[in-house]
Amino acid sequence: MLSVRGLTKSFGAKRVLDGVDLDLATGESLVVIGGSGTGKSVLLRCILGLETPDAGTILWQGAPLAQRRAEFMDHFGMLFQNAALFDSLPVWRNVAFRLLRTMPKAHARRIALEKLARVGLGPEVADLHPAELSGGMRKRAGLARAIAADPKVIFFDEPTTGLDPIRAAAINMLIRDIVDETGATAITITHDMSSVRSIADRVALLDRGRLRWQGTVDEMDRAGDDYLADFIAGRARPMAWGPG
């Protein structure tokens, strides 16, 4: 359903993406891993049309995504790093933000409460403001917002950043369950190997602007790629990969 071909993007003299090819089937959950500054966010931003690639194509359902951007965005949801909620709005209005453009307030609120319940937040949370929530609750509210309009494609940007391991595991489980339930196609970018193991059908390792390796989680553990093995184990090789 989503194909990236030869995606290239430089900032000044620095080539951040250097011919990335990627295919994503409907309902598949792809997790993109890679060291800091390897271009994971730039890849997502190019797919979203927030950056203009220097070269390459992005196809959605077989047609250039750039020509169908509005339709794509109607079917798209995103969990932002640090949840990115609007501080001035109560939680339910954050969740219902897109719905409020197309439906009466009472209906949008009812859906927001359903989505909040789906991510484990009760109705008592609906009228609180984001500042009154813990980090884990903010992530859950961000997740409720991401799924509010029943998206077919969901991006998760570093979903466990800032959470303790137990709350991170809960968010990972919730994401996997939601992806399974909804049949949504998902791309997650993360450094967190627990997210990879919980969420991924397929893993792609981005390194110096290229996809260095991709495969299933099982294949990842047997891959025989030194950098991938170091990444999985959280192992540093002095001077091997630059200051990144």
Ligand SMILES: Nc1ncnc2c1ncn2[C@@H]1O[C@H](COP(=O)(O)OP(=O)(O)OP(=O)(O)O)[C@@H](O)[C@H]1O
């Ligand atoms: N708008 C921009 N202008 C200039 N350089 C940029 C811009 N956006 C990204 N970069 C550079 O592109 C490189 C890749 O950035 P990107 O944010 O995609 O990394 P990342 O893999 O998501 O890293 P992290 O895991 O640390 O978030 C970095 O060196 C960054 O400084």
